[in-house]
Amino acid sequence: MLSGVRVLDLSRVLAGPLTTMLLGDLGADVIKVERPGTGDETRGWGPPFDSRGESAYYLSVNRNKVSLAAELSLEQDRALVESLALEADVVVDNFRPGALARLGLDPARLMATRPSLIWCTITGFGSKSERPGYDFVVQAEGGWMAITGEPEGRPMKVGVALADVLAGKDAAIATLAALVSRSRTGIGRRIAISLADSTVAALVNVAQNALVTGAEPARWGNAHPNLVPYQLFDASDRPIVVAVGSDAQWVACTRVLGLNALAGDPELATNTGRLAHRERVVGAIAQTLRTQPAAHWLGALERAGVPAGVVKGVLEALQGTRASALTGVAPSIPGQVRLPPPRLDENGAMIREHGWKVFAHLEPGGPGAANA
Numbered sequence: 045m046l047s048g049v050r051v052l053d054l055s056r057v058l059a060g061p062l063t064t065m066l067l068g069d070l071g072a073d074v075i076k077v078e079r080p081g082t083g084d085e086t087r088g089w090g091p092p093f094d095s096r097g098e099s100a101y102y103l104s105v106n107r108n109k110v111s112l113a114a115e116l117s118l119e120q121d122r123a124l125v126e127s128l129a130l131e132a133d134v135v136v137d138n139f140r141p142g143a144l145a146r147l148g149l150d151p152a153r154l155m156a157t158r159p160s161l162i163w164c165t166i167t168g169f170g171s172k173s174e175r176p177g178y179d180f181v182v183q184a185e186g187g188w189m190a191i192t193g194e195p196e197g198r199p200m201k202v203g204v205a206l207a208d209v210l211a212g213k214d215a216a217i218a219t220l221a222a223l224v225s226r227s228r229t230g231i232g233r234r235i236a237i238s239l240a241d242s243t244v245a246a247l248v249n250v251a252q253n254a255l256v257t258g259a260e261p262a263r264w265g266n267a268h269p270n271l272v273p274y275q276l277f278d279a280s281d282r283p284i285v286v287a288v289g290s291d292a293q294w295v296a297c298t299r300v301l302g303l304n305a306l307a308g309d310p311e312l313a314t315n316t317g318r319l320a321h322r323e324r325v326v327g328a329i330a331q332t333l334r335t336q337p338a339a340h341w342l343g344a345l346e347r348a349g350v351p352a353g354v355v356k357g358v359l360e361a362l363q364g365t366r367a368s369a370l371t372g373v374a375p376s377i378p379g380q381v382r383l384p385p386p387r388l389d390e391n392g393a394m395i396r397e398h399g400w401k402v403f404a405h406l407e408p409g410g411p412g413a414a415n416a
Contacts, residue, residue: 051064
């Protein structure tokens with residue numbers, strides 16, 4: 045869908061590289077510019093490393109790109125990167141505010157030279173803050189840790205760097221919108237995305253609960269503040285989650301579990317009533333689910349239309365997917381894996397010789413394309 049769109053990736057670590065990988069998955073040509081010698085910091089974020097010495101972290105967000113090592117403090121390299129930017133459709137960076145301008149690559153100047161250019165900058169805490177944007181810090185300050193973890197436990201971060209992931213996806217969405225706008229007007233856009241903004245926006249219904257009540261949300265562990273039953277239980281062999289989202293599902297759930305006393309109780313007929321009697325409802329369900337293995341309950345609940353699932357490990361969750369140790373988890377959007385993550389400066393000589401035409405010299409459907 046983005047075939048022919050040129051994306052210059054001046055970002056590193058996670059949020060920015062995820063943005064450009066998503067655009068690459070959709071067909072864009074992406075040149076990743078890295079510092080000579082070390083490259084993207086995540087190249088060293090291991091173990092684990094693959095057989096070529098590339099870190100799993102780096103591999104996870106850098107497919108469908110080519111790599112150019114360039115030292116922006118050197119005039120020749122800076123001129124090369126500037127020429128690539130002026131022929132690009134999109135530039136993505138996550139430098140601290142003012143850093144690129146001090147290096148001689150002022151986004152405002154380049155956009156004035158090429159008015160159709162779209163420039164997306166991702167920061168930790170906004171364009172006026174010098175604070176580095178680390179996911180863990182943003183999760184702490186964005187309200188996530190206060191609502192994650194067991195009710196009586198310590199605040200807990202999410203197991204994935206989700207603030208980075210959401211900011212990366214927000215940046216990709218905003219970039220796609222800017223491309224649509226440019227197709228109508230011919231004018232590019234300056235886009236600013238911050239991890240802090242993406243994190244707070246992701247509070248969605250939890251934030252609305254706080255705004256409506258004026259009360260600080262609590263930690264609920266594996267339960268839900270607004271729905272009962274909607275939490276983790278133990279079957280006889282492994283954990284299982286049951287997620288009742290409607291009164292009709294509640295009736296179906298009680299029938300499957302044989303909880304006739306609960307089914308006939310008018311106080312529990314609505315979610316409001318079940319919230320008021322949370323301990324009674326949860327206790328009865330927990331006692332019943334322990335009597336049979338998870339597979340037994342999943343089959344019965346599925347046939348009754350009640351949402352439920354087992355707690356899977358990561359490798360178990362990846363079974364049956366188009367995941368690759370080289371190119372990562374297959375695109376969740378309608379995209380394609382065309383190129384494996386590049387080695388540092390793997391394509392540098394060709395880019396210096398051919399510029400954006402480097403993509404015409406690459407073999408179509410190279411390594412990793414089989415996982416598309």
